[in-house]
Amino acid sequence: MLEAKGLNVNLAQEAPTRWEKLGDLVLLPANAFTASDFSAFGAELYACVARVLGASRVARQAPVSQGPKRESRAVMLYPEGADGWVETKELGVTYGLDVTKVMFSSGNGTEKNRMGAVGANGETVVDLFAGIGYYTLQLLKNAGAAKVYACEWNPNSCEALRHNLRVNGVESRCEVLEGDNRRTAPTGVADRVLLGLLPHAEMSWETAIKALKPKGGVLHVHSNVNSGDEDEWMVRLVSELKSLAETNGRGDLDIVVEHLERVKWYGPRIRHVVCDVR
Template identity: 45%
Template sequence: MECLFAVVNAKRCQELRLELHNRQLLHPKLRSVKHCDEVGIPVKENATGDIDVQCLDDGSFVLNGIPFCIVQKKLYMPYPTVQRLMQVVEALMRSKGLWQENLVAEIPTSWEKYGDLLLFNSNKYFKNPAWCEAGPELWTNVCLVLNGNRVALKSHISPDGFRTPNVQLMWGESTWVDCVDNGIKYSWDVTKSMYSAGNASERHRVARFRCDGEVVVDMYAGIGYFTLPYLVHAGALLVHACEWNPDAVIALRKNLIQNDAGGRCIVHEGDNQKVQLCHIADRVNLGLLPSCEAGWQVACKFLKSSGGMLHIHGNIISGIHKTKIEAGLHNYDHETDKLALCMKCKCILLSAKPKKFLHESCKQSFGFDGVELFIEDSLISWKKVEWKVWALHVSHSICSILNGIHKVVWKVSVVHLHRIKSYAPHIDHLVLDLYCRPFVRCWKPHVL
């Protein structure tokens, strides 16, 4: 006797078991198997032929109002998740006469999951047209194995200035999802806004900042990736959140409300270059990739005249024949080698050991007698020389901007360099913490 499993939500397990028992459809020897929040009830091979069992268009079944799916025993037993997914998907495709051996490489081995929505990379998985021919039953089986209710496929980010994701909903209805990270609830539309789980380490680091009484400007707020940690955990007095993507602003406002943080945040919708704020911030967050250099001038304008902290993000390329300070992630031909302006800085950096560097080249470009930049090596892990060169270049540039704005000499201290993640063997997402203050004789670098 072949055995099948009727897979049902655990909350309705007893109801379905009773209905099956009354119709003598339960398998006489095997026990039920629990997997996540579902239960597989062993049934006889003729269970789906019962007059009261309705078969739906998506391949699932309903018995007296209770929805369930039928899976073969060998496919429902507790295999590792990826192996089980491969078994189920291959069996489905074979049953439809659609199986090709090259399809095995397109069965997912990784995915993102937000609530009950499963998000797969369509540049790697489910590329062959044969998957579309399988119809909705493919997605219901994927959901069954991975405990989801919705499936979406994502491709490259749109080059529209908003970093809009290319996401297509394949199964399910709503494209809004929820995620709780470090006690903060984020909600967003996966087809319109970005969320990077890989940035969690930086969100958690921001949450540990001591921002009591501080005014913060988040120049690229998005759905609130960093705005919310500043408000919920770091204790910021007020956050000015700048965002020009209308869809992200909708999610941002929703997230502020559901985290009870709306009263301490002012949302500036539109281009942050046009925000009418000046000398109000103790801290400015610049979380834009691949480079936030376009915002450096405005960020310096936002800082208080007494100084403050800048958190500058960037993608840094290293380990190849030429040091590149900025490069697009998908466009290696578009490079701006900013070292042309700071070549003397690089030479000093590579040859000198002291923690304090005096940049003679600043005299001409800054219009001042000299600018001192502090790099505290004891606090920073310089794993790659390109990281240190980039930190020096950014510090040099920020000094120039601040001196131009205030017409007095400023000092910039590299307080911390944090590697968030790697995109490829030669591309690292870094964030540089710079403490900026006007010159005073007893000035000391700031500690977070």
């Protein structure tokens, strides 16, 4: 193809070596085919990518926006006018989302699996950053949770979340609380609270403490931490949670670290970790 267009064959080395396949859609990384020479191909290039990878649609990821609602800016490349709705099935759970509107994060697969096996039988769970329901659906379908309150403030994510609850047949056990979790989260009900926001979820640590039942429960606190600083971060986490518990009349809570899960590398020497605190 390159030769036929009179282009340098070394350009082939700039072709992406990694991509995501979501149903019939290939999601290319943000820098894929961005070298200006590739523009000589037009739509022909993406038709070829689709054919070679056995897909019928092609999109290119853009960096997840750093805005608070994490709006994704993935763009559809092929065919012209195609929509970005995809559905995938993992561990018996169907996830649907529009890749041009909400973030798709495949890197959290191990944490998704862990939430599906966490043993939440009969529990009430509050998911403070539910997104499209990656963890909420695992808890409801595979971990035995009786009820999940799913907080989410991005309307596009809420739409996908409601769809996913419906297609997985668990909508009657989930209440979607649309808006800022610091205003919408219930208090005094939770056996377990998820704080799945990066780079950290500190703004909602107090909300999480208040969501716990009087007898206490488990918090799954996500954060990015410099590799090697995990212990220091956990000491600060426990100390701040204790002080928040005291100021909220919950000084009786023990607050001890049960486990530290290293989920993935977020960047050079930066780890995405989850600390389980009880």
